[in-house]
Amino acid sequence: MVVKVYGPIQAACPQRVLACLFEFGVDFELITVDLDSNEHKQPDFLQKQPFGQVPVVEDGEFRLFESRAIIRYYATKYGDKNRNLYGTTLEEKALVDQWLEVEAHHFNDMVYTIVLQKLVIPKMGGRTDFDLVHNCEKKLEQVFDIYEQRLSKNNYLAGNWFTLADLSHLPGIRYLMNECELGHLVRDRKKVNLWWDDISNRPAWKKVMQMFNGQG
Amino acid sequence: MATPPVKVYGPPLSTAVSRVLVCLLEKDVPFQLVPVNMAKMEHKKPDYVKMQPFGQVPAFQDDDITLFESRAICRYLAEKYPNKGTAGLFGTNPLVKASIDQWLEAESQSFNPPSSVLTFQLFFAPLMKLKQDEALIKQNEAKLEKVLDVYENRLGSSRYLAGDEFTLADLSHLPNTQFLVEKTDKAELFTSRKNVGRWWSEISTRPAWKKVVEMQNA
Numbered sequence: 486m487v488v489k490v491y492g493p494i495q496a497a498c499p500q501r502v503l504a505c506l507f508e509f510g511v512d513f514e515l516i517t518v519d520l521d522s523n524e525h526k527q528p529d530f531l532q533k534q535p536f537g538q539v540p541v542v543e544d545g546e547f548r549l550f551e552s553r554a555i556i557r558y559y560a561t562k563y564g565d566k567n568r569n570l571y572g573t574t575l576e577e578k579a580l581v582d583q584w585l586e587v588e589a590h591h592f593n594d595m596v597y598t599i600v601l602q603k604l605v606i607p608k609m610g611g612r613t614d615f616d617l618v619h620n621c622e623k624k625l626e627q628v629f630d631i632y633e634q635r636l637s638k639n640n641y642l643a644g645n646w647f648t649l650a651d652l653s654h655l656p657g658i659r660y661l662m663n664e665c666e667l668g669h670l671v672r673d674r675k676k677v678n679l680w681w682d683d684i685s686n687r688p689a690w691k692k693v694m695q696m697f698n699g700q701g
Numbered sequence: 702m703a704t705p706p707v708k709v710y711g712p713p714l715s716t717a718v719s720r721v722l723v724c725l726l727e728k729d730v731p732f733q734l735v736p737v738n739m740a741k742m743e744h745k746k747p748d749y750v751k752m753q754p755f756g757q758v759p760a761f762q763d764d765d766i767t768l769f770e771s772r773a774i775c776r777y778l779a780e781k782y783p784n785k786g787t788a789g790l791f792g793t794n795p796l797v798k799a800s801i802d803q804w805l806e807a808e809s810q811s812f813n814p815p816s817s818v819l820t821f822q823l824f825f826a827p828l829m830k831l832k833q834d835e836a837l838i839k840q841n842e843a844k845l846e847k848v849l850d851v852y853e854n855r856l857g858s859s860r861y862l863a864g865d866e867f868t869l870a871d872l873s874h875l876p877n878t879q880f881l882v883e884k885t886d887k888a889e890l891f892t893s894r895k896n897v898g899r900w901w902s903e904i905s906t907r908p909a910w911k912k913v914v915e916m917q918n919a
Contacts, residue, residue: 535851535854535855536807536811536848536851547796547799549799549800549803550803550807551802551803551806551807551810553802553806554799554802554803554805554806555799557799557802558795558798558799558802561795561798562795575777575780575781576765576766578777578780579766579768579773579774579776579777579780580768582770582772582773582776582777583768583769583770583773585773586770586772586773586809587755587770589806589809589810590770590809591755594814631754631755634754635754
């Protein structure tokens, strides 16, 4: 049975899930949800995801939302295929969870605000709050300084293997490097730069990008 | 008596610290609470930042591991001690665990942001003699109402958020809700919703949480 993933390929959270499914070679079907026409706020969709957000995943009778819960589930389910993605010991797993929380709170909040202000609001006819964008950028500088320190001691955030914690950053950093024009946050930092080049060249992420560019 | 290997750094009044404390108490895991004087910026000093690079509380140590981020610490404790204290905090099979993770993420992404702003604006700001932002309060109250509407619906068909047992997903809501219900005029957000009110009444009267509140009021 093929896993159904509901959400547009352009959105960060569905991309997070797809990257994970590709890492484990899990067959899926992407069912687009049109955010522009508010499809995610319609009763049919709210039945699946009561907060009216993407993605939601249907795996047979089982339904799950929140992208970081979804990737934890599949990394556990297919742990045999790639043990390192969610750690092989209790302590390793705790570090993956820790850096996943860092991405969810310290990193994501800032990126989300920047994307909302620079891309979504103008598209809806509103005005960007550039002060807010600037503040978020400053906070991200601090976050990336911490990442630079961390990555000077380890190849990846949670240790010396690529894990869900690194994967979780892929969609957000892609936005920063492209539409948000804040690539310097990554390029100015030696270790962060190396790390980004490494994780963004993984075959699984490249497959997500192929879909994003309309080729998959 | 031997010193417990588990150390939690930070004041019990901090919502994130109290999240870890209630988990330790639910799991019956002995611990040492190490004070961090935030008024004196101890959490920004090099010794502390070595443990928690973002300079926030809590930091956590157990045997050889140092951890931060309260929800990661809770997951670690629930996994390390599945059969100690309250069992089922993190589920007994992968599907239940996924449901718990889902609602834990919902707490972290949807409930926490507006409830944290309200907690800060309505409880901590007056305490710290800071000016309140009325527009921000109104905006976040509206956001929280929408989240609680989702919870009201969910808790109409499920005793707790992830299912029929108390889990990390419910536990994670205790700190912010305690402040909003007991220390601000926003209790009604919770108590006016029948199912949310019932759920709050059940989870907040658990002995472990009552002990944490005692520690906060000490």
